[in-house]
Amino acid sequence: MAANNRRMSGKKGAQVGSGGKRRRGLEGKGPTPPAEARKGHAKQRAAQAKSRRAQSRTKGPRAKGTSELVVGRNSVVEALREGVPASTLYVQQFIDSDERVREALQLAAERGGINLMEAPRPELDRMTNGLNHQGLVLQVPPYEYAHPEDLARAAADEGVDPLIVALDGVTDPRNLGAVVRSVSAFGGHGVVVPERRAAGMTAGAWKTSAGAAARTPVARVTNLTRALEAYKKAGIVVVGLAADGEVELGELEALGGPVAIVVGSEGKGLGRLVGETCDYRVRIPMPGGTESLNAGVAAGIVLYEAARRRR
Template structure:
């Protein structure tokens, strides 16, 4: 009827116009949200609270260690997706893995979380400002691994442990070696050739950082590293305990093949690649030994290689 044309909202044509819909919300609601995150990363989960408490305890231990008490070094942060994954693959110890909130996940992030979970390392979410502060503004890419303070042994413990096992101590002392990778290489060689530990000075020397751990290929978990307040006095204490101190020097008085004390209790002292042994350390050594290099193309070897050569010769004679 004609009057019906005035009815409100009455369709007067068969052509359909714009329809009110959900705006795609229903479709998006049906899409998957990816794998379920570990319990340690779920907000409010008991395991996340436990992980946060563990990380806080580690932070307290770090602050105490940085105060210089005991035989610990300060903890450090490994930042960036590739460095964190490589550190976890190398079984470098970690006290917490910090993951950026709402991180854009990829294979490296997933592998880092998986490795940390398998090793029982707490996973903690952190907002970007907090992660920036913790990493000193470095390009962390949303991942940061906290390395706990390394617990150094006492130099006297290295020889005592060898004697307790009925073995002649074989120890390497580093004088002025500042590259952590050289320290890691020496630790690896000590493990390979049956040595009993490494001694490093407390100041102006490489320490057991993440780089040293990585170069050691996991052997740092088995080879103790001791830190000496004064390397010269430590060597003198070893001499009083019956150990021979053999220093490596390019101008040494004796060739390595002629040294007869390597099958007994001995400390092998390796200097820096540039300056070699310091004056006081060189004067303290019982013998100054040179490694024969018939090739002549190189004047010296770096600390890691030189220590490996002498450790091999010592292991050969002991066998």
């Protein structure tokens, strides 16, 4: 009997008193929260994802993207000359140095705040996706897009009529870079691009612009049609380029005044709404029979004509 008592005494039994724990456990915890407020619930995850998407849409055209690369000796030197913000200058190991390489190194050292990194050629090839970097690669912060009103305001500050180019559906960054370069060459005040389904200021655009992007602003808009309508209200004539345009380029007197030139893609041309917004639809005479020109060439021709009239 004593042995049985010892075995029983080793077992865990009920404690004397619960300190009210059982009573509190029986108390209600209030109404069950909605699914969206319950941690880990599928509806809560869906609501959080929806909120993140809404926040990303409200960032607008000035939102920053990822870091960009300026590639090639001429482009890098021009960017450094114009004070483009830069974080790192990559220089190829055992590079065949010339005056551009020496100037790039000197400018980076004089500006300060730019890291100098030596890298083997395969690493630079990988960074630039095989572009012809010529041994120099400049990493710059995400591009800061201007507002379309900034372009017209810059012209007003100079006391001249605005000369602006807008691109509709141009998706090749090299075409954007070529347009930026032409705008700079002929005294334009900037380029306007849509936020979606259009090329942005990538490293490829920087390279094609040959450094002109450092001094020619690019504005990005969520709706190109509304931006053009705002220009019209400000007294700027909107001229669209179209193969079947009603007016020939040489006959358009409006190019001598405040004007926004709209260039569409080589394949589709101007979109319907954008075309309807234009005050004039202009064609470039091409006696050689070519049906169309790419955006960079077409913009350069019209910008030359506008600059000629302004002189």
